[in-house]
Amino acid sequence: MxxxxxxxxxxxxxxxxxxxxxxxxxxxxxxxxxxxxxxxxxxxxxxxxxxxxxxxxxxxxxxxxxxxxxxxxxxxxxxxxxxxxxxxxxxxxxxxxxxxxxxxxxxxxxxxxxxxxxxxxxxxxxxxxxxxxxxxxxxxxxxxxxxxxxxxxxxAFTNYSAPDHIPPRNLVDWVGFKNFIDIFKLKIWSKTFIKIGSWTVIWAALSTLLNYSCGLIMALMMNRKNIKFKGFWRTIFILPYAVPAFISLLVFRLLFSGIGPINNLIVSFGFDKIPFFTDPLLAKVSLILINTWLGAPYFMVLLSGSLTNISSSIYEAAEIDGASKWVQFRKITLPLLLFQTAPVLILTFAYNFNNFGAIYLLTNGSPTNSALRYAGETDILITWIFKLTNDQSQFYMAAVISIILFIFIASFSTYQFMKSKSFTEEDMM
Known part of the structure; x- marks a missing residue:
């Protein structure tokens, strides 16, 4: 040997x-x-x-x-x-x-x-x-x-929940795939999961789209050659992002509450109060608009830098070919910006999907809906998970939702990253 x-x-x-x-x-x-x-x-x-x-x-x-x-x-x-x-x-x-x-x-x-x-x-x-x-x-x-x-x-494969299975007074048992079946089979869980999940997708998609679009509009305005006092305008527009979001959200909650300054001003003019956070539809619209106000400045700065990387010779060649400003934007500016910022856009969608702070600090999931299990009209999946664990001790179902949420976000992000030209093409300009 x-x-x-x-x-x-x-x-x-x-x-x-x-x-x-x-x-x-x-x-x-x-x-x-x-x-x-x-x-x-x-x-x-x-x-x-x-x-x-x-x-x-x-x-x-x-x-x-x-x-x-x-x-x-x-x-x-x-x-x-x-x-x-x-x-x-x-x-x-x-x-x-x-x-x-x-x-x-x-x-x-x-x-x-x-x-x-x-x-x-x-x-x-x-x-x-x-x-x-x-x-x-x-x-x-x-x-x-x-x-x-x-x-x-x-x-997620146990029955760890209040009131009967909270240690050390009680033991937790393995239950297999029962919880995954219950969330789709039991109406009280499935109805809440579908409604909250649908709103979460809408919230994440609209928040990302509006943040990007508003940031792009501001970046295009800041990039115009004939604009004066660019530094001043950039400073003003970046302030919402520079101020801690925690403070801004609490201020908005106070401003738009039923007894807040805005509703008091509306009443003083002889109009009825506007239920910004108590009407389900209006509360959702308010959340998306406030989140846009907070997030658009970030994309303004990001896209301003990307715009400066686009060679002016491309636009000059397009003008010679007779392309209008709209055609230049649609055929040149937007594709090149998406090429550079697609990864950030995907990550922003994933972030908004789990944007706990905006929902929790502004509405805490309100207004309430008795047809939903431990959730309100404006709750997204992450705030629902928080309520299930922190308030209701339904740890097993919170774990199930967390797994489903992780699988969705991971699959979506991976697919979009693989599909994005930023990863399949080394150079586009």
Whole structure:
């Protein structure tokens, strides 16, 4: 048996043995310690797997005035997910350990010179510096982004909700795909989901379209050669975006409320109050217009920069061919702007789809509608999810909606990015 096979066999038996056999002591010791630590934690690993499978078996009980703690299903679920992630990391290291031992053994069989620890560290630094620097961020993404996503997905397959399945007093159970079936089959859920989902799509589409269109109009006006005081006008138009949206939204809520200054002024002229936020249709129109006022300045700045990148020679050639200003805009300006800003447009749609702050701060989903389950007329999916979790403790259904929302946004964004000429063509101008 040659050194390559012996190295592989040793590393299969225990991580790091193949490296130690070939005198790569630092690498071998590190791998050996990692597997040893995992072996020491075997009881904890078994408990983690047990927890995610059973979600607990013992409920909290009262013995007189003494509380006897039971299993906390959610904690067990999270601990189980962490255990699974750590096991996948170990599996990845184990496979790499075998491949590395094979490579080292092969090099030794072919009489390549042994590399000292110092030489090895220098080689790793030179070849893998970027990977080393990115590893902490990768681990952060793994535990602070991937972990919550995995837990949310798993919660969607449980009955984690008030009042009967909130730990530690009660246990949570696995229910399979029942929740996904209920959201489309049960009328109280399906009616709310379809209505809120439809409004969310309309809200995101109109908000993005109006933000872009108004920003484009302002950018075109600012780009005219004969306009005076450009700096002044740009400053005025950028102010809505420069002021924190949180403050602006609260000010608008006060201005357009039933007892706000605008309605008081309308009443003083002898007219009836306008139900800006209490009439369903008017509330939705008000939300879209206010969001346009907040977002259009951003696109004005973005498109102003894009307009300066369009060569004037293109317009000169179009004028020579007899193209009108409208034809120049439709055939030259708009296609080139969309080519440059399509990714931002897609991301803006995704942002508006989850624009929690605008809805929550302006209307909080009002006006109410008794036909909707835990939602108001102006709620979008993200604010409905917030109410389901924060106000009603319906965590399982909130998780289901979150998954559907994620699938829709991810699919739409991916499709649009792939379809966009910004990614399929390198140069258009």
């Amino acid at each position: 040659n050194r390559e096979k012996r190295s592989m066999l040793l590393s299969c038996l225990f991580m790091g043995l193949g490296q130690l056999y070939n005198k790569y002591f630092l690498k071998g010791i590190v791998l050996f310690i990692i597997e040893l630590l995992y072996l020491i934690k075997i009881p904890r690993i078994i408990k983690g797997i047990w927890g995610v499978v059973t979600l607990g078996e013992t409920t909290q009980k009262m013995n007189g005035f003494q509380i006897i703690q039971g299993d906390h299903s959610v904690f067990l679920l999270i601990e189980g997910v962490v255990t699974i992630i750590m096991l996948f990391i170990l599996l990845g290291l184990y496979i790499w350990n075998i491949k590395d031992a094979k490579r080292i053994g092969h090099e030794m069989d072919n009489c390549k010179s042994y590399m000292s620890t110092k030489q090895y560290l220098i080689k790793v630094y030179d070849r893998s510096f970027v990977s080393i620097m990115l590893t902490p961020a990768t681990l952060g993404v793994l535990f602070f982004i991937l972990l919550p996503i995995m837990v949310t997905v798993l919660v």
